[in-house]
Amino acid sequence: MRHLYPGTLYLALAATLPASLLPTAYAAEDQLSLEEIVVTAQKREQSLQDVPIAIQALGADILEQNSVTSISDIGNLTPGLSICNSIQDGAEIAIRGIGTAVLGLGFDQSVPLYLDGVYLGRGFDLIGDLMDIQQIEVLKGPQGTLFGRNAAAGAVNVTTQSPQEDFAGSIRAGIGEKNLRKLQGTLNIPINEQLALRANAAVRQRDGWQKNLDGGDPLYEQDHQSGRVKLLWSINDDTSVEFTTDYSKFDDTQGGYLLTQASSGIPTQDLDDKSAPSTTRLSDGSVVDPAVERTANGYAAKVLWDINEDLTLTAISSYRTFELDMFVGTGALTPDVLDLSPGPVFPFDNLSVLVDQIEMETDEYSQEFRLNGVTNNWDWFVGINFFKSEAEQIETFALPGIAVLTGPPLLGTYGDDRQGSKIDTESFGIFGDVIWHITDRLNASFGLRYSYDEKEVTYFRVPQRLNLLFATVPDDFANGITQDKADWDDVSGRIVLDYQLTEETMVFAGITMGYKSGGFGTTTGPTTAAAGGAFDPFDKETTTSFETGLKAKLLDNRMHLNASVFYTHFEDYQLQIADLTQPATALDLSAPEATSHGVDIEISFAMTERITLGLISGYLETEYAKDVEDNNGVVAIPEGQDLLRAPRWTTTATFDYTLPIDIGQIRFNATYTYRTSQRLTNSTTESLTSATITATGGDPGFSFSENDLESGSYGLLNARLSFMTADERWEIAAWGTNLTDKAYRDDDSLAVSNALLGAIGGFIGTPNSAFAVAPYTRNEPRMWGIDVTYNF
Template identity: 30%
Template sequence: MKLNQRCLVVGLRRALFGSCVLLGVSGTAWGQAAAAPDDATTLDTIKVTAQSREQELKDVPIAINVLNGEMIDQVAAADIGDLDMFVPGLEVSDGSPTQPRYAIRGISTGDFGIGTDPAVGVYIDGVYSARTGGAMLAFNDIERIEVLKGPQGTLFGRNSAAGAVSIITNKPSNVAEGNARIRVGEDGRRYLSGLFNVPFGERHALRFSALSNHSDGWMTDAATGDRLNPEDTMALRAAWRSDLGESTTLNLSWDYENIDQLARPAVGLVALDPYPAPAPYPANPLTYRNPLKAPVFNDVVHNEESRTFNGLTLQIDHAFPWGSLQSTTAVRDFDTVNREDEDGTNRINLYFDTANIESNRSYYQEFKFSGVSGKFDWVAGASWFKEEADQTSETNLFTDSVGTAMGNLPDFGGLNVIALLDQVLEGAGLPLRFQGHPWRESMVNEGKAEAYAAFGDVIWHVNDRLNLTFGLRLTHDRKEFSWFNGPREAATLDATVAMLEQQGFFELLQQMFPDFPITPDLFQRDFVFAFGELDGVRNSRKKSWTDVSPRFVVDYAINDNTMVFGSLAKGYKAGGFNSVQPQSQFDNEDVWNAEFGVKTVFPEQKLSLNASSYYYVYKDRQAISLDLNTAGSGVPRYVVDTSDMQAWGVDVDLQWRPVTGLDLTFNTSFIDATYKDGLSTNGRDISGDPTGEPYLSASFGAGYTWNLDDGGDVRFSLLHAYRGKSRCNAESETQGTCQASPAFRTGEAQNRTDMRVQWSSADGMWGVGVYGNNVFDKRYVTGVNNISASVLGTPFASISASRQVGVEFSARF
């Protein structure tokens, strides 16, 4: 069975071993146990729990990348967003830690709203993270990370149609130990972490860890000199283990995290004339500045990105004579605020920011039975999930920028009404002004979701060479969702309008401009959240979905060193609602994925070579898109579209340990992803067009250890990652993923190289390292945002980080 499933591993884990090994060049492979000293050139063993049982990675018929805690430390990674370049097929947009976007094999859902679920499931110790707001936590005492590619509906459940990221923490042990780490780097980087593990007798143990991660930021406001993208994270974790008799173990853990920093900055692309001139309109990409060289400004009122997270997990394992039972009970609670710049300027007449304010609580219960019976390995169980979420989406302007928008929108004939009225007031000698008042529009959502599932997975060892696997999960989702967009908030403006109305100002205006009625009602309208008869009315919908997701696997060992395999699996993601579009509703997603592969090992050469190919068809894929001209109004709004897509791909990975101390790894991933059936936001048929995913991504790693006998060890590691050029389509420029301007491009191929030199004492108690991330300082424009371009003429960009160099000191006791 091991050889058979190793084969499967190859194909499915194609992305796994390659990138996990790639990152693993700085020590052992990501997730590998070190080889014994007398066998230092053998390939190491990797243990995973991807199939709800502990197995060797080579025996698991799933494409997995495994990253262990040692490797996380060696690349100075703070969270999963620091590692995705080294895992071909995985992409994590981590510009906002409270609103990350995960993608696997070109499949993602980047919605910030609580009405849409992610396509990549994130699990911490087996507990599902329902919302992106709580899905990217700081690495705190992590044992390993398993990145599973392809649909994981049978084993992991709903909302893992693209794949799953499973994070496993270290558990309390019977060994008294502790460690501390200090990392100091450029831009005020200060990272502190520590943990201790204390056993209490032979049956109980406590483990506690803490970290603080701070950076001043690597971008500076050109007007104020303030740093714009700092990092400030503090995290705590406490875990308790008790052996309740010979057959029962209890693990109770608490996770806490607090983020308190500024939101991501926006780099303006348009050169501005002196104030109060508006931005050139419409914005012309031919005149855009290079954001890598442009000055950066930020004037967001109450600029903030914050999160408070609490999680409590109780896991009880009990062994029976015929198998085992695992019960997992968890509650997760977080509050986030993300108020960020949307214009890239410091002009009040162009001011625009958005805020996402979210509170979320979820509950999870799973019972899982497993056992081995004759020729069968089996897992079966049931789970329950409940979520309660509240969200407020805000758009914040000043009446100055509202006036600029009026001048650019067709409803007002190019006239900045607010600026004109202030001229009238000034000419009349009145002290009141229409400009200078804050203006807020908001959409308030409440969401409730509940899901029930029953699942089973059986491996049949037909003979010594052939294994057949069959799995099935039945899921029922039920959701309730509501919208309320009240009147816009502008208290000081309302007071000004009321005073002028009492003085007969608007009657005078009617006489002056009889063909253009200007009444107090003009200042009461919503511009962004305007839905006619639904304005000011709480409305709601409810919907349920039921799904059956199977998986079938065949793996066959041709000989002791070569295996072939094939699999067919279905993935499912629940339907949902667009949080900023009242009464919207869309269907669930379904994906069918077929995978075939071969895995071969050359023991004498200490080399493994894996290759696999896959093909999937995706139905009703949900994607959030920016519609720049909603219903002809000229006001942009995020909409959720569904489309069908398909893709085929090939993955190759190689690991080689030619001599003692030297590790070489290489992996590459090729994918051709296209729309099978779809329309762009402006109604253009994009069927047959590429989805934007690059053809090629690859990574390479090399590491060498010099043994100094009693002087310890010196380890040098080099990691290089490549991600190819994005494949553009009709939507690309609107969505900012492919922007072609004379000064810069987005979606171009990217390269990143990390290096590290680490000394460790002979007893492993002390260490000093020097690391460099992006050592060649390769910088890229990672995206263009047009949310304010169509109303204010202020597109802006995001850019990648500069080179970061630091020193690290570590101690163990």
């Protein structure tokens, strides 16, 4: 792999002047200037330009101008941040190529998400359609001493609006592409001098944009309901309590997999195709409802107590629940041309080999106490937090082909195999951070954290009719419950120096350590239990990151320039890779070493009072620094292979123009994002081709290339044109996302061969019944809409 070192990277990027999503330009005392952005990344209110951390802040205006409604949408606005929006797997977040693209309950995210200071373990892609958001902060690099747990690669911090002292509200209605209908309302009520209430609710419905080739409902339908209520109780001048409850229910339909390559005789599709087979077809030709129902509830209380002028105590308590109910099938992998029937007795046309109903429930409790203080030249805080979760997942499989061997019950029923896994987690951390103002220009920041995590796994399996096919299933899995427990601890810290070269320019350099707890692999499938040792614990993941950078205000504060160079080293990096010899089974592995290094540069420029420009660009190189071996000592991932979701180049350009007129204001905003290709799977072309030939018993009719394992490069254009009345009460806006209708691979399902189907086919005398395909989901196509907003 080609490497560029920090000095070379600076020279390579200097001419491009990449930059950031823009803060608002304004004129103060006849001086055009950029508005200051305040962030709380270091648990203190600070100007973005004063924080010695690589951080990007997305305010409410940026989110509105880009029609952002989900966590996955912000990935295309933030270079270095990649988020998969697969409904099947939920959001997968990676920063600088480091993330957690795995299945099962036993893994935690390398990039955690926090909602108003509360750590979200599950269901973080359900945050009320991101309504009434004050700001989203994306922190790059390990953040263990600043945030609760597992922030080994970075953190996403979402802050919602708090109740205000003035009566206000808004109503927004919108229509758009694919029969989009949405209604959103916010109401802020100052009840008395001590109490203020803020409530909002939203409904969003949209028809599916992907035609279901198997009949039934279109795919990617949306039916979202969400709401949030905040009550602020100002007990006195020194103490306040904010109570929050939120609710989200998303009833969507899954997306179908496109077959871009397949064995001879199986029809293929282009990524531009907006139709796909349903993933849930049964053997009798009926289609299971491809619905995905997700529900999240949250309750939180935040106490702020100013003990005196120098000390503030913060306490955050929360309880959250998340539920998921969905079907996952392989209808997309079994087109109509496939026929395993040995005769008219078994009508196997339209066979779905595996249909899996997944039911998941999680309960999460968290408590954090933090004491902030200012003493002479010291700005510090210390804190403790506790997190407890109970996560349970039950999968019920239907394997229609088993009836060939076992007879009744009839095809299309469930219960051929039922498996469940449960993970109980308890986590404790004590942490502290201090800024030492050594001189008026020089600061030193020190952070230290001790983390302890304990997990207990419980697993059960009832194979029922599968006993005949998988006779090696141990009795303890078939008839009983097995349990295991493990714990991990770690000490991590950070040291950062920042120096004010001038009143407008600051440079910084630091070393930061990160940690993510170990866990248990709990991925299930028809042969999981037979794998043996599938539930052995895997070790913790640790990180060491070196970063240096600068933050500058130029041209009398009309331009902001932020730049950083980083190098991150991971040990025991946690990952999964498909076990191509066993259908529906994943191998849980640890990479001995992985690295990520590159450059981020941001610029915002107030060209005139009407025009503001922004450009962000990032260069990234990642790799597995040593061979990754599977449980049998076979190299599964070779040294030098790229990590997942790590595009080499990312660039986002923003243009904002405001035109005052007699009756109000016209505004136009456009954002263009470009990303080079990124790897979507840890599998190699060699392993995939070999497994495919083995499963099909011969030449499958195609071979795999690196392009089949990557997203492909792409550019996305979003735009919004709005008119607001002079009194700022009414606004009408027309918006569009992905205006060029660019299609790219967003996720893959690399079950490229079906060994189970091959085994069944061979058993009934049709040895070439197995097939091979390369299935992908694609991104959302062009969408447009019109919104009308009334503010009061």
